[in-house]
Amino acid sequence: DTEVTQTPKHLVMGMTNKKSLKCEQHMGHRAMYWYKQKAKKPPELMFVYSYEKLSINESVPSRFSPECPNSSLLNLHLHALQPEDSALYLCASSQEIRVAGESDTQYFGPGTRLTVL
């Protein structure tokens, strides 16, 4: 099973709303990632969790708040977003984070299409 699931598929929210994106994997992976992807652009890394601890924050605004409740789940809490935050949000997981040598394959979920009004 190489599946990463994400919910919801689509989300429309106002700038004052609070919502959460969810990601789940059951491959036993210990690294999980959040990416943001705008139309016709490659994914941009936002956060990386390794063994349920935040390892990388790519200077993401505080209106995005990640959470890793356990090794299978990854959440992204959203608050006071701006219209420019509208994008496809992708979750990915890999076996581990390797700082040297060959990297592990990242498996991506189908994404959540977020629209901020």
Place this chain on the structure above:
Amino acid sequence: KNQVEQSPQSLIILEGKNCTLQCNYTVSPFSNLRWYKQDTGRGPVSLTIMTFSENTKSNGRYTATLDADTKQSSLHITASQLSDSASYICVRGTYKYIFGTGTRLKVLA
């Protein structure tokens, strides 16, 4: 400047035809180079992975080649199908992926 450049930016071909997508990278040191396929509005799916010592890798109708001397990779698609219509992304990097600019392929009936 993106460290992984892809060409062409977009491509339209007829069903059944072959095509080749190009990837030039400037990042080093080299660990591995990957090709992903991304359908519109979906997450990327891994097609091939090549290490420094490999110069070709196949996955069905997809064949990737790598020339580490010239820092170039290509993805050849044989006998294209309508379902091949997608973006193809070349990726370099370790735990922190460096994504290429992508090639949008459209296969017409």
